[in-house]
Each structure stands twice: as structure tokens, then as C-alpha cells.
Amino acid sequence: MMIKYIAQRSQIAETNIKSTIQLLNDDCTIPFISRYRKEATGNLDEVQIGDIVKYKEQFEALEKRKTAILKALEEQGVLTETLKQNIAAAQDLVVLEDLYLPYKKKRKTKAETARKHGLEPLAKIIMSQKAKDIASIANKYTNSDVPSADAALEGARHIIAEWINERADIRTSLRHQLERHAQIATKVIKTKKDEEKAQKFRDYFDWSESLNRIPSHRLLAILRAESEGFIRLKIEIDEIRALEQIDRRIIRSQNACADQIELAISDAYKRLLYPSLSKETLNKAKDKADEAAITVFAKNLKQLLLGSPLGEKRVLAIDPGFRTGCKVVCLDAQGALKHNETIYPHAPKNDSHGAIKKISSLAEAYKIEAIAIGNGTASRETEALIRKIQFKNDIQVFVVSEAGASIYSASKIARDEFPNYDVTVRGSVSIGRRLQDPLAELVKIDAKSIGVGQYQHDVDQTKLQKELDVVVENCVNTVGVNINTASIPLLSSVSGIGPKLAENIVNYRNVNGAFTSRSQIKKVPRLGGKAFEQAAGFLRIRDAKNPLDNSSVHPETYKLVEKMAKDEGISLQDLIGQKAKLQKIDLKKYYTDTVGLPTLQDIIKELEKPGLDVREQAKVFSFNQNIKTISDLHEGQLLPGIVNNITNFGCFVDVGIKESGLIHVSNLSDSFVKDVNEHVHLHQQIIVKVLEVDVARKRIQLKLIS
Incomplete structure (x- = not known):
């Protein structure tokens, strides 16, 4: 089944x-x-x-x-x-x-009360539609709880209404009508319409749209506006048509019984069917919107986690600020903190001379190869200052997203890593490490706080977390992990490991030193054969005696690869990297009961370039230095920008100011855009044209040029 x-x-x-x-x-x-x-x-x-x-x-x-x-x-x-x-x-x-x-056991209902008063037989007589004088018959059902024939008929109708509500065919028919023809309509709450927070929802102050066609982002925006108390919404369908469809399924005569049934149908529809099924339909639309939003978020997160790493370079990282100064840290090539201090190049102290002198001396003392500047407050001013410095060596300057850095700096992970430093130092370290290896650093942060989704706090949180966990796990295992440098959060995402085993690996490493072979991993406490099987192929050991330990070739196929080398008459070390020789190997010779062409092709591909990082290397990027605020923008400008978020309706672009601009799907291409991700990807460096600037609403409309 x-x-x-x-x-x-x-x-x-x-x-x-x-x-x-x-x-x-x-x-x-x-x-x-x-x-x-x-x-x-x-x-x-x-x-x-x-x-x-x-x-x-x-x-x-x-x-x-x-x-x-x-x-x-x-x-x-x-x-x-x-x-x-x-x-x-x-x-x-x-x-x-x-x-x-x-x-289903019900709470006290009108129908249940009517049954207790003995009115179910009357309801059955009405439903038979054969009685000619139903009013007279109803008189026979009066008692101390039912004072009149009208009261008896009303009670019988309540029972009939419940029967109608419980009919699967009627529910299915109305459900289909709602799914196909329902409109979602909104009205602003007049007492709230002028509030500042309400303005971002003003497009939906008086809105109506087909529920089955509404884009996911718009539905989530409307639902948020409702939850924040700025609008009221309702689901509308053609009530007359809905009632007629129910009538046709039930009414077979034209008499007083039919009149009573028609009243019961109207009651069932307004009191039971419509409230329940319209809510169900809206919830179903919300689930669909959640799924779309989660899919977009997951795609963004994957692109972000697989962002271009600078690699093992010595980095000076700066968390910019005005009044509180710029927090500076120096990291070695493995991300270890070597130095930290604060400089005050901007207002109110304006010690730019002292700041330049200090950065120059730190760059020389720690042999800095790259500088990472957070993209928050005072970022542009700090970048301009750094670019004035005449360094003795060639130092690359990068602007790095700060999204989620404050979350990390206050987290238990950060406190455990840097117990003797405050949140400002931890935040700067995070910025520098993101440049070195985005994946290794971002796995430490709650994915919802990284800033690459829309309405992530409005969607089903369980489904969202589950999907994001899968994305993180897939990205970590796609890239592979250096077991001798990886943090506990990074190791936790490796196939078969998890938090406890990750902690055991790090503790073993701290006591016994670096791992020298994959087989040594089996010595980690509580890391059994199953966990080793699942994890080994994703864990890398650089400079290991066996070169396959720094590849994605699984230990279970080591003997097979060694046989290939032996058959070629060369050592395993000499076989690795020999693309021409590897491609000539007859793979059919190495088929087994469990290993076939797909696995063998993967092995050959890995042997050609063992341990190759699938990610592109980080590239330097410069914004237009004349653009400092939204007021500096004007229609027709061509600007360099970086894609910093992707949605179903377009993408947002950082052009070097606080506000990101939107490239709507209609401005991504001259042809129809089915999927935004087919035209841009996260952190892509692009050229955009400014189409419209709304300073009051802080909105920027852009067009993709290249």
C-alpha cells in the first residue's frame, strides 16, 4: 500500500x-x-x-x-x-x-438539543418529503421543552442542517466551488489606516482577488496585515449558486416539507458549512503559500550556504559603527582570533588618521591578506576609509553581510567559543569567518535569522525548520568537512553525526590531536560502525597518508580504487589527478554486486580532482562610491549591485545603501520569467538600472541590465 x-x-x-x-x-x-x-x-x-x-x-x-x-x-x-x-x-x-x-463526538449543539427534545422523528418525516400537512404533524411533537409547532419545526430543521453538514458529497461539492471560485476580499480598519506601521500594507486596504490565483507572497502579506489588526478579510463565493447546488442534491418535491428543508439548507450553509469550509479553504491556501515561501527560502539558503569562500586566508574583520566605534579583529587562516580592538574613524570622534595608522600596523603585524567589512551602519564610510590606505602588500577588501551576526554573537555557541570576549568581538569574528568560509560560519546561526527569506516567521514553523535542516545537511555534505578544523555545529550537520557525536569528535581531537586517517575516526567514543558508514565519505583529512582520506571516495570502495591503480601498474598516489589515464579505465571490470556504473563514475570524477571545493572562490566587488543614501538615486542610473534576496515575484538588490531595490519579475527579462532563479542567484554581482525611486516609502524599482 x-x-x-x-x-x-x-x-x-x-x-x-x-x-x-x-x-x-x-x-x-x-x-x-x-x-x-x-x-x-x-x-x-x-x-x-x-x-x-x-x-x-x-x-x-x-x-x-x-x-x-x-x-x-x-x-x-x-x-x-x-x-x-x-x-x-x-x-x-x-x-x-x-x-x-x-x-464524531460533538460539543452541545442545537441539533443535539433538538434530539433530546424528541424531534428527530419529525426531522425524518420532513426529509421524506411526503407529508402533506407538516404543521399539523409538528403539533404532535410539542411538549414542555417544545412549546409550539414552530418551535418543533425549528428544532427539526437544526437536526436536518446537521445532517446536511455531515454529508460528504455536499461538503465535497462546496469545497470544490470554494477552491475554484472563492475570492479573498479585504477592508481596512478605519481607526488603523493612518498608523505608520499600516502603510506597508496600504495596497491591501481595499483588495479583492481570486483565492486560487493569489501569489503566495501576497496572501502571506494580507494574512500578516490581518493578524496585526490593520485589515479584515473574508472569503466570498456566489451564495445563491452554492445553495442551488445543495438544493438539487436534496429537494425532490414542491410542498411544505421542501420549504422546511430549504430553510434548513440555508441554515446549514450559513451556520455550519460555509464557516467551516471557507476556513478550511483559506487554511489550504495558506499551506500552499507556506510551501511556496519555504521553497524560496530553502533555495536562497542553499545559495547562501554554498556562497563563494575566500579560503584559508588571514583576515582583518571590521564591524562598523559611528558613536561606539568600529570593532576590529584579526584572524589567522583557520579563523582563530589573534587580536581585537576598537577604532573611532567616524563621528563623533573622527579619528580617521589614528584609525588608518592602526589598520596599517595590524595588517602588517598579522600579515593580513583580506579585509572583511560588515554591511550595516557606517559600512560605506568604513569601506571608503579602508580604500584610502596604502598597504605594503596586496590586500583584497570585501563587504560582507552582517545578517544574523548579532544572533550568533549572543548565542551559547559563541559564548562557548569566546567566553572571555563580549558580543561585539564575537560579531566581528563572525563577519571575518563568513568571508573565509560562509558555510562553516552560517551553520552556527538559526537559518531564519540569516535574512534571505520572506515571511519566514509567518509560515508553519515546524515545516520550515524541517526543510531548512535538510538544506543545511545537504550543503554541508555536498562540500565535505575538514574533521580537524570543523566546529561542533558544522560537524553536527554531517551525515550520521549529530550534536552529541560532534561534541565527542571535537573532545577526542582536543585530547589526542588531529586525526591522521579516516579509520582513526572509529576510535571516537560512541561512534559506531553505522555512524562511520554514514559519515566517513563526507569527512576530509588533509595530508593523510592515504590520499583517498581527503576525497569523497568512501572507505568501503578503497580496495576497488587500489585495484584500479594496481591494474594500471602505478601507485595510488600516481593515479590520482591523471585525468587522461582515469578516463581510459574500463569500468566494467570493476562491477560488483553492490557497485555499478553510477558509483564508479563518481569515483573517477573524484579521482580527477580529489577534494575539489564545488564552490566558486570569493570575488572583490565595489559599489558606486557616489551613492550614499536613497536620495542619491535617480531614474535612469546604471549601478553595480549584489543580489541579496530572491522571491517568487523578483529579487532584491543591494546597491550600497540601507534600502535594497527590487527587480520585479517583469524587469528581469524581456521574455516570460518562470523561475527567478533561472536568471539570478544569491550574491550574484550584477548591473541594474534605476526605474523608480519612492523616497517616502523607501522603495526602489530596478531593472536587470547584466
């Missing part, structure tokens, strides 16, 4: 799904399966395996709910064979809950 369920939704072959699930059940991770078990899965990639995991969890949740419902129905003594079959056949939770609705 599970295999078929997943296959129908993923379009993946059942045999591949079955093999993948077996690996997942054996506690294999997605990165390990996609990289080292290609023959078993039919060469599925991480996305496809992730889909299998997702649909597997959906199926398990559905089956768990079915079991709970069947148990409840059995306890009530209402489980028929037909109902049991319908529940077993249900393929989603909505259908399942509709089947269970008539039997």
Missing part, C-alpha cells in the same frame, strides 16, 4: 521506492543514500529521496488516523462493513475526516 501511495504521487518506480525505504528504515541519511547507494535507488537524487520521505510520512500519518477512527467507531458500535471499506480506501485526510464527521 505504502509503495503504491508514494509511486502515484512521486512518479518514481516502485522498485526504487522499495529499496530507498529499506535504506531509510536502516537509518541511512538522505545525503548518504543519494551519494553512495545509487545502484540500490536507481540513481535517485536528494530531491527525489526527500519526496519519498515526505510521502512516506504522509502515508504513515493517514494510516495512524485511520486506525484511531476505526477504533472509535468500533467502540461506538457503528462500524459497518461499507464504512470500514470507505475508510480503508480513503487517500487523504480530508476525505477521511468527512467520513468520520457524522460519528
Whole structure:
């Protein structure tokens, strides 16, 4: 059942799904399966395996709910064979809950009260639509709790309304109408419309749009405006059409019974069906918007984590500021803190001469190769100051995103790393390390605080965190980790490791010194064979005796590679890097029961350039030095910029001032843009044209030039 369920939704072959699930059940991770078990899965990639995991969890949740419902129905003594079959056949939770609705224990309702007053037989007579004088019949049901025929009819209608509400076919029909034709409409709350915080939502003060066509970012913005109390929203459909569709399903006569049923239908629609299903439809649209926003955030995060590293260079990092000064740190090539102090080149002290002298001496003393400047307050002024300095050596100057640095500097991770330094020093260290290796530093920060998403605090936080954890894990394992320099947070994201084993690895390293081989990793306390199998291929050991220890070749295939070298009549060391020789090897000779062409091709590719970082190296970038504030912008200007956020409706660009400009999808290309990521990527250096500047609202419209 599970295999078929997943296959129908993923379009993946059942045999591949079955093999993948077996690996997942054996506690294999997605990165390990996609990289080292290609023959078993039919060469599925991480996305496809992730889909299998997702649909597997959906199926398990559905089956768990079915079991709970069947148990409840059995306890009530209402489980028929037909109902049991319908529940077993249900393929989603909505259908399942509709089947269970008539039997679900309810709080006190109008229908329940009417039943207690003995009015259910009257409701059944009305529903038969055969009675000719229903008013007279209703008189027979009066009692101390039901004082009149009208009261009896009203109670009967409440019961009928509940029956109508519980009919799966009616709920499905209305649900389809809402999904296809519902409009989302908003109205501003007049007492709030002039508030400053409300202005960013003023586009939605009086708005109406098809709910199934509204872009995800717009729906999330409207929902935020509602939650902050600036607007009211409602879901609208053609009520007359909805009532007519219900009428056609129920009313079969033209008499007084039909009149009572029509009143019950109207009551059921307004009091039960519409409130419930319109909320359900909005929630479904919100889930869809969440999914789109999470997907965009995940793509941005992946691009950010795989951003260009400068590499192992000695860095001087500056966290700029005015009144409190600029915090300066010097880091060695591995990111260790060697020196810190504060300079005051800007107002109010204006000690630019002293600052230049100090930076020059520090650059010489610590043999600095690059300078990283945070992009926050006083960034442009600090960059201009640094570029005035005549260094003795060639020093590259970079402006680095500060997003999340303050979160890191106040975190337990930062306190543990630098217990004797304050948050300002820790923040500067983070800026410098981001230049050296963005991935290694950014994994220490809550992904939601890195500043590359939209509405990340409005979406389902559990789903968001789960997706971001997957992205971090995939990025870390794509790049690989130097086990002798990696921090606990970085090691924690390695396949099969986790926080506790990461801590054990670092403790072992601190006591015993650097690891000299992958096999030595097995000596780490509590790191068993399974964890080693999952992690070994992603952990790198530089200058190891066996050169394969600094590659993505898994230890389980070392003997196979050694055989290749032996067959070629050369040493393993001499085989590595010999592209021409490697490409001539007949891979069919090395097939085994578990190793086939996909794995062998990966091995050859890795041997050609072992340990190669898949990321591009960081490049120096300069903003237009004449642009300091939004007031310096004017229509028609061509400016250099850096893409700092990507959304479904376009991308935001840093042009060197506090406010980022927007390139709307319509201005990314002269042709239709299906996916923004096909035209730009995060941290890409581009040229933009200024189309419009709204200083009052701090909005900048741009066009992509190149």
C-alpha cells in the first residue's frame, strides 16, 4: 500500500521506492543514500529521496488516523462493513475526516438539543418529503421543552442542517466551488489606516482577488496585515449558486416539507458549512503559500550556504559603527582570533588618521591578506576609509553581510567559543569567518535569522525548520568537512553525526590531536560502525597518508580504487589527478554486486580532482562610491549591485545603501520569467538600472541590465 501511495504521487518506480525505504528504515541519511547507494535507488537524487520521505510520512500519518477512527467507531458500535471499506480506501485526510464527521463526538449543539427534545422523528418525516400537512404533524411533537409547532419545526430543521453538514458529497461539492471560485476580499480598519506601521500594507486596504490565483507572497502579506489588526478579510463565493447546488442534491418535491428543508439548507450553509469550509479553504491556501515561501527560502539558503569562500586566508574583520566605534579583529587562516580592538574613524570622534595608522600596523603585524567589512551602519564610510590606505602588500577588501551576526554573537555557541570576549568581538569574528568560509560560519546561526527569506516567521514553523535542516545537511555534505578544523555545529550537520557525536569528535581531537586517517575516526567514543558508514565519505583529512582520506571516495570502495591503480601498474598516489589515464579505465571490470556504473563514475570524477571545493572562490566587488543614501538615486542610473534576496515575484538588490531595490519579475527579462532563479542567484554581482525611486516609502524599482 505504502509503495503504491508514494509511486502515484512521486512518479518514481516502485522498485526504487522499495529499496530507498529499506535504506531509510536502516537509518541511512538522505545525503548518504543519494551519494553512495545509487545502484540500490536507481540513481535517485536528494530531491527525489526527500519526496519519498515526505510521502512516506504522509502515508504513515493517514494510516495512524485511520486506525484511531476505526477504533472509535468500533467502540461506538457503528462500524459497518461499507464504512470500514470507505475508510480503508480513503487517500487523504480530508476525505477521511468527512467520513468520520457524522460519528464524531460533538460539543452541545442545537441539533443535539433538538434530539433530546424528541424531534428527530419529525426531522425524518420532513426529509421524506411526503407529508402533506407538516404543521399539523409538528403539533404532535410539542411538549414542555417544545412549546409550539414552530418551535418543533425549528428544532427539526437544526437536526436536518446537521445532517446536511455531515454529508460528504455536499461538503465535497462546496469545497470544490470554494477552491475554484472563492475570492479573498479585504477592508481596512478605519481607526488603523493612518498608523505608520499600516502603510506597508496600504495596497491591501481595499483588495479583492481570486483565492486560487493569489501569489503566495501576497496572501502571506494580507494574512500578516490581518493578524496585526490593520485589515479584515473574508472569503466570498456566489451564495445563491452554492445553495442551488445543495438544493438539487436534496429537494425532490414542491410542498411544505421542501420549504422546511430549504430553510434548513440555508441554515446549514450559513451556520455550519460555509464557516467551516471557507476556513478550511483559506487554511489550504495558506499551506500552499507556506510551501511556496519555504521553497524560496530553502533555495536562497542553499545559495547562501554554498556562497563563494575566500579560503584559508588571514583576515582583518571590521564591524562598523559611528558613536561606539568600529570593532576590529584579526584572524589567522583557520579563523582563530589573534587580536581585537576598537577604532573611532567616524563621528563623533573622527579619528580617521589614528584609525588608518592602526589598520596599517595590524595588517602588517598579522600579515593580513583580506579585509572583511560588515554591511550595516557606517559600512560605506568604513569601506571608503579602508580604500584610502596604502598597504605594503596586496590586500583584497570585501563587504560582507552582517545578517544574523548579532544572533550568533549572543548565542551559547559563541559564548562557548569566546567566553572571555563580549558580543561585539564575537560579531566581528563572525563577519571575518563568513568571508573565509560562509558555510562553516552560517551553520552556527538559526537559518531564519540569516535574512534571505520572506515571511519566514509567518509560515508553519515546524515545516520550515524541517526543510531548512535538510538544506543545511545537504550543503554541508555536498562540500565535505575538514574533521580537524570543523566546529561542533558544522560537524553536527554531517551525515550520521549529530550534536552529541560532534561534541565527542571535537573532545577526542582536543585530547589526542588531529586525526591522521579516516579509520582513526572509529576510535571516537560512541561512534559506531553505522555512524562511520554514514559519515566517513563526507569527512576530509588533509595530508593523510592515504590520499583517498581527503576525497569523497568512501572507505568501503578503497580496495576497488587500489585495484584500479594496481591494474594500471602505478601507485595510488600516481593515479590520482591523471585525468587522461582515469578516463581510459574500463569500468566494467570493476562491477560488483553492490557497485555499478553510477558509483564508479563518481569515483573517477573524484579521482580527477580529489577534494575539489564545488564552490566558486570569493570575488572583490565595489559599489558606486557616489551613492550614499536613497536620495542619491535617480531614474535612469546604471549601478553595480549584489543580489541579496530572491522571491517568487523578483529579487532584491543591494546597491550600497540601507534600502535594497527590487527587480520585479517583469524587469528581469524581456521574455516570460518562470523561475527567478533561472536568471539570478544569491550574491550574484550584477548591473541594474534605476526605474523608480519612492523616497517616502523607501522603495526602489530596478531593472536587470547584466
